[in-house]
Amino acid sequence: MSDTVQGFSNVRRTRFWQRGFLASQSAYVLLALIVLIIVMSMLSPHFLTDGNVKNIIRNFSFVAIATLGITLVIITGGIDLSVGSTMALSATVCSLTMAGLSSAGFYPFPGSAFIIALAAGLGTAALIGFANGFAVAKLKLAPFVTTLGTLSIVRGLTYVATQGRGSAPSGPDKELFITAMSGNLGGVPVGFIYLVILAATMWLALNHTAWGRHVYAIGSNESAGRLTGVPVDRVKIQVYVLCALAAGFNGIMVSGWLGSAPANLAVAYELTIIAAAVIGGANLAGGIGGAAGAIIGCVLIEVIRNGLVLARVDPYWQQTLVGCIIVAAVLVDRFRSLRNG
């Protein structure tokens, strides 16, 4: 009886380059990035100079951590439009807290103002993320509309908190704050070091924990997740909280670099961040994406921006070109998936 049914002999083994990272959009965007870097370095002698490379690294680090966060949300099939506003409010709360502690004279030990202010900024971000996650997971609201609302609410709060004037970190830990957020460690911008650590953690969580599996499963087939006992609502809330935390931290980093937190900090950054995630291979339909792709997307956008500046191209072309790349990236992915069936 066991031999009456033949196996599926028409199923062939997929080749190594047809599976895993090598088959992903991230991989050929990385290839495009490498080609672009080679071309740039041939066209401009300034491109690979120490100063310019550091400049590029610092610039993409300013959005890359938030891109990691939004990639998590996108993998679950959601979207978070409020990341730019969250960056601004977290930075504002952080610097207001520092200023407040300083004027209250509360400084129990060196570094305390920095730690409390950072916690306040990140706490604010976590609250925003929780609100988003709760609305999406428990109240079943559409992520796009919910976070569009949050975008406006949070930006409004940022203006209200400073009467539109913005704020600046001050007090005894100001120097520490600026060093920790935008200094260099062994010649490398610290922002990049944070990014690498967070990206490695995210990669580990996505690929080697049950939680990561659940994130992909929710984006792939949410009802299947529910039927197989995946805590769908909890995981969804967690990804929105993580996304907001990443954005908040990125915002605080930017304010450290600027030395202030203007109320219009990171306006419209959500578009760059989503663009970077999508170029890097995160699929807005859910279920696909990763830490490496998020960073590749950010680097690609920044390298193009930088290259256009070096080539003395009118900076107004930047947006147009980034838009073309978004469309090109998804188009190539479309052709590839057509070919592979």
Next chain:
Amino acid sequence: MALLELEHVSKDFGAIRALSDVSFAIEPGQVVGLMGDNGAGKSTLVKIISGIYQPSSGGVKLEGQPTQIHSPGEARRLGIETVYQDLALADNLTAAANIFLGRELKYHVGPFRFLRHRAMNARAAELFAELKSETRADDLVRQMSGGQRQAVAIARTRLADARLILMDEPTAAISVRQVAEVLSLIHRLKDAGIAVMLISHRMPDVFATCDRVIVMRRGSKVADKPIAESSPEEVTALITGAREAA
């Protein structure tokens, strides 16, 4: 003793009575066909047994014990596994990842728990070998044929010690050869002593695999008899209402 007993189970959705006073029992190792037209209450019945719905009245007994099944997870812990009509697979995960979804194997490193990829792939490969399916544990479900996807969904039910497997239209969307594959899987489950409830529209499938057939019409059970004492003609008549009961 019967493995599963339903006693006077009814289910209302607002003003609609989806199930009315349904009782039956499934013995260990028995393959029971559940037939009926669209809207006859088959899926509602399956969802009550698999813990998605709670009965409005009546009760469920498992090995003689009155039991309440509150969630799909709880049904699974009680040894009731379900192959859903849409298979409930995540396309972007591998076969092994789908099989272990929600009950991954992990190892501890301090406070962290990481996936045991190799152990899960090996176990999944074992299950596919048992099911005599050529499905590979580390292939993405997205790339699989209908029959392979079915094998993944069925392999998932074999992970734990299931006593009863509910299959909702397992042959509805697959090719003729794949149907043969699925039916032989059902035979193998029966040989392993597992009770199967096969929900199907397809008369030949039910008559090829089942010991008993239950026919539903408009939320009520209209027949429950050994397959040997029935015929496709009789069952068709019962489904359509040409015959009131048997």
